Amino acid sequence: MDRKLLIIGVVLTVAALYMAMGGSSEPVRVRVTTTTSLYATGLLDYLADKFKEKYPNVEIDFIAVGSGEALRRAERGDACMVFVHAPSLEKQYMEKGVITGHRIFAYNYFIIVGPPNDPANVKAAENAVDAFKRIYEAGEAGKAKFVSRGDNSGTHVKELSIWKLAGLDPRGKKWYLESGQGMSQTLVMASELGAYTLSDIGTYLKLKKDGKLPGIELLYSNSTELINIYSIYLVTSCTGEEREYAEKFAEFVYNNQNLIGSYGVDKYGQPLFYPAEGHEKELQEAWEMLAKS
Amino acid sequence: MTGNELAEIALRSLYVSGTATLLAALWSLPLAYVMATGRKLQAVAAVTEALVGVPTVLVGLLLYFLLSRQGPLGFLNLLYTPTAIIVGEAVLVTPLLVSVAYRVLRGAVETYGELALSLGASEAQAMALAVREAAPGLVAALVMGFSRAVGELGVALMIGGNIRGYTRTLTTAIALEVSKGEFENAVSLGAVLVAIMVVVSLGLRLVRRLGQP
Numbered sequence: 001m002d003r004k005l006l007i008i009g010v011v012l013t014v015a016a017l018y019m020a021m022g023g024s025s026e027p028v029r030v031r032v033t034t035t036t037s038l039y040a041t042g043l044l045d046y047l048a049d050k051f052k053e054k055y056p057n058v059e060i061d062f063i064a065v066g067s068g069e070a071l072r073r074a075e076r077g078d079a080c081m082v083f084v085h086a087p088s089l090e091k092q093y094m095e096k097g098v099i100t101g102h103r104i105f106a107y108n109y110f111i112i113v114g115p116p117n118d119p120a121n122v123k124a125a126e127n128a129v130d131a132f133k134r135i136y137e138a139g140e141a142g143k144a145k146f147v148s149r150g151d152n153s154g155t156h157v158k159e160l161s162i163w164k165l166a167g168l169d170p171r172g173k174k175w176y177l178e179s180g181q182g183m184s185q186t187l188v189m190a191s192e193l194g195a196y197t198l199s200d201i202g203t204y205l206k207l208k209k210d211g212k213l214p215g216i217e218l219l220y221s222n223s224t225e226l227i228n229i230y231s232i233y234l235v236t237s238c239t240g241e242e243r244e245y246a247e248k249f250a251e252f253v254y255n256n257q258n259l260i261g262s263y264g265v266d267k268y269g270q271p272l273f274y275p276a277e278g279h280e281k282e283l284q285e286a287w288e289m290l291a292k293s
Numbered sequence: 294m295t296g297n298e299l300a301e302i303a304l305r306s307l308y309v310s311g312t313a314t315l316l317a318a319l320w321s322l323p324l325a326y327v328m329a330t331g332r333k334l335q336a337v338a339a340v341t342e343a344l345v346g347v348p349t350v351l352v353g354l355l356l357y358f359l360l361s362r363q364g365p366l367g368f369l370n371l372l373y374t375p376t377a378i379i380v381g382e383a384v385l386v387t388p389l390l391v392s393v394a395y396r397v398l399r400g401a402v403e404t405y406g407e408l409a410l411s412l413g414a415s416e417a418q419a420m421a422l423a424v425r426e427a428a429p430g431l432v433a434a435l436v437m438g439f440s441r442a443v444g445e446l447g448v449a450l451m452i453g454g455n456i457r458g459y460t461r462t463l464t465t466a467i468a469l470e471v472s473k474g475e476f477e478n479a480v481s482l483g484a485v486l487v488a489i490m491v492v493v494s495l496g497l498r499l500v501r502r503l504g505q506p
Binding site: 181184237 | 367373472473
């Protein structure tokens with residue numbers, strides 16, 4: 001009985017492994033690590049589908065993780081391209097020689113969201129740093145909470161840089177909660193708790209529109225200091241056919257930015273991401289500034 | 294999420310976890326047999342039992358280091374493939390398969406095997422009888438292994454990468470839908486996952502009942 005079972009097992013396993021390894025017409029797979037905000041909105045799958053219409057033998061494999069992990073995996077040689085939004089981290093990895101071919105392809109804004117009654121009076125803030133100071137004071141007074149991503153994502157890196165500019169360190173405070181989760185879960189958590197948080201506008205708009213965020217609303221936005229810049233890089237260690245098509249995909253995304261600008265407009269009333277086209281110079285300058293912080 | 298996509302993900306989950314369980318059975322069942330009939334390897338049982346509860350994400354991370362380009366097995370180019378998940382889940386369910394199969398076989402050897410020996414059966418006849426008596430328990434062990442594999446997230450996410458149309462399984466799809474805030478989709482996927490587990494378990498029970506004289 002067990003011998004029969006074993007034989008069946010062997011046969012099935014060999015067959016399955018053979019199938020898994022694939023036959024002869026394996027497509028070229030381009031491994032891309034990406035920030036969750038770009039992926040979860042569906043934008044990247046949309047771009048990949050459009051790319052596939054031109055190159056049907058190429059599969060773009062998105063591995064959605066935070067910007068920190070995306071770069072770390074690239075460093076280990078486990079990706080051929082990265083899509084990230086954390087200039088200061090990106091600069092470090094560029095200097096290490098892990099990533100090259102920097103291209104800014106999209107941007108949007110970070111926003112501060114919080115409970116509608118706004119106990120910290122963030123609405124009256126002069127700038128993002130001032131807003132964070134107000135949240136800190138209200139937090140210390142026991143009137144407000146703040147949910148942080150706490151996951152080394154682009155948004156988390158941005159949040160920490162604002163605290164640093166404000167000269168404050170909220171870590172370890174009772175009112176400062178680190179969710180350790182993606183932007184959507186962090187927003188839902190903030191909504192449930194009536195807490196403040198920093199978010200990218202794309203994820204916020206999508207969830208707000210879907211009615212998932214009854215407990216929070218947009219309190220502060222600013223187009224210059226809270227700019228959120230998305231960049232593409234190629235990974236130095238990636239070579240061969242994968243590299244060739246990764247370059248083609250980078251080119252494709254860069255040359256078809258109109259697809260980015262129109263994505264989500266029909267559903268959310270405004271784009272979730274803006275194309276970088278036409279603003280290259282300002283974005284590059286803003287990126288340099290952010291990379292220093 | 295379309296029905297086609299859901300079906301495709303569910304089929305992939307079935308295929309990946311089923312293959313992983315069978316692969317794990319290849320080495321787990323013989324090992325359990327050797328442990329149950331010999332006297333020397335019984336300490337291994339304590340180790341495998343301790344390993345049953347290892348968090349799947351830890352197994353996933355260790356396998357990631359192995360399969361990563363910089364890892365010792367990086368040259369195989371397995372990372373981010375369904376094969377990687379199959380191997381990973383096979384490793385993951387091995388302690389469970391070995392411990393359960395060992396207990397079942399040990400019990401059968403003690404009750405039936407030794408009885409047969411005392412009644413004058415040859416060693417081989419006695420062991421064959423013990424294995425036959427243990428068969429339903431071994432099948433139950435396989436079902437448990439399959440359930441653990443199909444329901445785990447850590448390995449599939451860490452070394453599969455949750456790639457649409459390639460390595461996305463039910464659990465990684467649930468994780469993605471939750472991270473998108475699409476809780477309703479996540480619940481539907483979860484319902485499919487539970488349904489698969491129930492059907493597999495009921496199906497095997499039925500087969501076993503029909504198999505009985």
